[in-house]
Amino acid sequence: MTRRPVALAAFLVCLALAATGCLGIPVEGPVVETETEVDPNEQLGYYNDPRPPAPGELPEDIVKGFLDALTAIPVQTNTAEQFLTREEAASWRPQRRTITYADASVPEGSNRITVELGGANQVDSGGTWRGPLPADERQLTFTMQREEGEWRIADAPDALVVPESWFSQAFRRVSLYYLDPSAQIMVPEPVFLPRGDQLATALVTRLIQGPSRRLRRVERSFVPEGLDVELGVTVSDEGVADIRLTGGAPMPAERDASLMVAQLAWTLSQDTTITGMRITIDGEPLILSEGSPEFEMDRGRFYDPTGVQATSLLFALREGRLLVGEADELLPATGPMGTETQGVSSIGVDLPGTTVAGVTEAGDRILLTDVRDAEAGVAEVVSDGTRLLAPAWDFADRMWVTDRPDGGAVLSVRSGGRLRPVTIRGISGRDVSQLLVSRDGSRVVAVVDQRNNDRIVVSRVEYDERGRVLGGTPAREIAWADQTRISVLDIGWSSPTSLTVLHRLGGDLSQVRTLLVDGAPAGSTAIALTLQGVARDLASSPRATDPVLVRTRAGLLDVLDSSATEISGTEGLRSVTYVG
Known part of the structure; x- marks a missing residue:
């Protein structure tokens, strides 16, 4: 059996910029136009060996060459280093x-060159996207x-300073998989890593570093601290990844080891060449109670961040x-x-699709009942609200409520029959028209109206180990590269780390687009779709x-x-939604 080695320089766990597709405006109906799909393990189709500095070059030529x-x-940066002084x-x-x-x-310039x-x-x-470079840093001085x-x-x-077109071909957006604080569901963390044979090493190298400190109440890792990848991950011709970890960490106990294996399986499954994996820590094989040193890639499937219990059925209202x-x-x-008509105008449904919460026409109450049991009662779980939004649900059966009095949005979470307030800076107290919660419970996304211009913001939800919501990180705006003034009609999930947005062009x-x-x-x-005619709202799912x-x-x-035609029999619907 032959094995292919996979090596990676430390700085390769950096972000790549992925280009967006074009948009088409049809005479009627939609046009979808996206980029050609690229195999994530495909090597770049060209080789680039830049020249070193030539004798007698001027300062501006040296900077360009660098x-x-x-x-x-x-x-590699060996060639680039030749354009620097030895000390630099x-x-x-x-x-x-x-x-x-x-x-x-x-x-x-001459003695000081600017670009x-x-x-x-x-x-x-770590490969995490940090957004636009501050204005005062956009001029490089050498x-x-x-x-x-x-x-x-x-x-x-x-810094590694490179054109976005180069990154769009060389790097891929992937997710590192951690557990929520209660260790019940995977939480994906997007990063950008290089395509090709080094992807497996990059994924493991970055995963074992663990989540950032600012997210310690959002997600957790069960990979022991202090470990490194020995040389690199190798993948056999049969597709089995050999993950050799070193660092002197003790072998984790059965439960923690099982969760660690699940993290690695979810993370490495994004390398489509891998069909199984073996793990050693300081030369000792990691073996769980079932006794096999080799693990299949569907290990941990019950921690699916889209909700393993979630139904794909659609829910809607017609004539109440x-x-x-x-x-x-x-x-x-x-x-x-x-x-029977209960007087509700919008709904939210729990992930199994068994419980429905409806907001009354006046927007002041939320009614809760069973979807299928005709004998079930109808409970009023929220009273005296103001312009209540349809509730959102996460995997732990937490129902998220958004009340909108004159002073701005008031958030609360209903769990175990109790309603507790939650404060998220940048969402609480703002003019909120839409609110989503990811099924894994790690993200809250809201549409906030600021001076007649909609902004889509995201916050990371913080928990204690029992799953009780503590609050959220300050909401951060999701920037639109090609839009200045935005009128959002609706939003939904398109994956655990992406959104489908319906917005008005004029x-x-x-x-309809992906963010x-x-x-x-x-x-x-990504979806890039233009519709002609009146579009009201949308329904999308992370699946x-x-x-x-x-x-x-x-x-x-x-x-x-x-x-591109409407589905027969769907006229007259309201509040069309998937679960969550």
Whole structure:
């Protein structure tokens, strides 16, 4: 059996910028246009070996050569270091962050060379997207110094500075999988890592570093601290990954070891060449109670962040009564909201699809009942509200309530029959028109109206180990690269780390598009769809197999269906939703 080694420099766990697809505006109906899908394990189709500095080059040529050298394929910085003074090369740390740019000015100057970056973004050392580069950092300055008669750079920025087009081909957005604080469900954390044979090593290297300190109440890792990957992850011809960890950490107990294996399985499953894995810690095989040293990649499937218990059925209201089923076959529910009109105008449904919460027409009360049990009672669980939004649910059967009095949004969570207030800076007290909670409970996304301009913001939810909500991190805006003023009609999940957004373009045009929760540009799997005609709201799910539906005057439209026609029998619906 032959094995292929996989090596990775430390700075390769940096972010890549993924380009968005184009939009088409049809005369009628939708057009979907996205990029060609790229195999995540595919090697780049070219080799780039930048030249070293030539004798007698001017300062501006040295700077240009340095920037060119950073685009080497395979990735390496040895050539780039030759453009630096010996002292600067010894202290230069490109792994500290990555800067991507859409365009750059021609280097100008003599002893001090400047380069202006356009469309610049930054990524931290772990590969996490950090958004636009601050305005005062978009001009790079290089101090030049003669060394042995040749010009060299004496103070290069401690960053890998590369064009976004290069990253869009060389890197891939993936997720590191941690557990929620109660260790019941996986929480994906998006990062950007290089494509190709080094992907497995990059995934494991980054995963074992653990979540950032600021997220310690959002997610946790069961990989023992202090471990490193020995040399690199190797993958056999049969697809079995050999993960050799070192660092002197004790072998974890059975429960923790099982959760560690689940994390590695979820994370490494994104490398489609891997079919199984073996794990050793300081040479000792990790073996669980079942006795096999080899683990299958579906290990931990019950920790699915989309909710292993979640149904894919669709729910809606027609003439005030609850319907349930597939989009083309919605039937009256057999529970109290389906057999009688309860006076509700919007609904939220728990993940198993067994309990429904309805907001009354006046927006002041929430009624709770069983979806199917005709004998179930109808309980009023929220009273005296103001313009209540449809409730949201997470995997732990927590129901999230958004009340909207004159002073701004008031959030609360109902768990175990009790309603507790939750404060999230940037959402609480704001003019909130939409609110989502991820099924894993780790993210709250809201549409906030600020001066007649909608903003989509995201907060990370913090918990104690018992699963009690403690609050949330300050909400951060998800930037739109090509939009200045935004009018959002509706939002939904398209994956555990991405959103489907329906927004108005103007006139009778609207658009369905994908936004990533980390604010990075959407890539090859993004929706880019323009609709002509009145679009009212949408229903989407974090499961890729669930249709993305837009409600129009004529009924529901499956935006990914090439026929581009409304689904028969879906006219007259309201509050169309998946669970969660």
